Amino acid sequence: MKLTDALRGEHGAFYALFDEIEDIAATEDAMAQWLGATTVLEAMVTSHEALEERLLFAALKPHLGDRSGPLATLHTEHEEMERFLAHMLQESDVDRAILWISEALGAARSHFKKEEQILFPLAERILGDEVLIRMGREWAEVRRVTVD
Ligand SMILES: [Fe+2]
Ligand SMILES: [Fe+2]
Numbered sequence: 001m002k003l004t005d006a007l008r009g010e011h012g013a014f015y016a017l018f019d020e021i022e023d024i025a026a027t028e029d030a031m032a033q034w035l036g037a038t039t040v041l042e043a044m045v046t047s048h049e050a051l052e053e054r055l056l057f058a059a060l061k062p063h064l065g066d067r068s069g070p071l072a073t074l075h076t077e078h079e080e081m082e083r084f085l086a087h088m089l090q091e092s093d094v095d096r097a098i099l100w101i102s103e104a105l106g107a108a109r110s111h112f113k114k115e116e117q118i119l120f121p122l123a124e125r126i127l128g129d130e131v132l133i134r135m136g137r138e139w140a141e142v143r144r145v146t147v148d
Pocket of ligand 1: 049052074078111115
């Protein structure tokens, strides 16, 4: 399995979690449940971004550079999402915490779409199947997923 397909799969799992968190946030008196879900979200986003940068961004850097262009933009967006999520977890006012999560989920959805529509197809053209399948094996090892 190609790394880009594995990352698309992770995005799919995130979209389900984003919807769930929005449902919980809309419920009154669900603060404890909501805090638990957003703590999980923060850990998952951090892990997804770190893996993406360590494998995919690192392989693309010699081709695209990382001071400007798509990798620089996407890296800045990773930092921005982490900032929104950190604010959300530190916020004691429920209404403001909900605003932070709404910022974070909006930013995450648009970032993921950008990767799916631009970065992953670009990576597939530049790196080719062999490299992406090798990195897919590294992904599987980190995630403890059996692929073959
Ligand atoms: Fe990303
Ligand atoms: Fe991603």
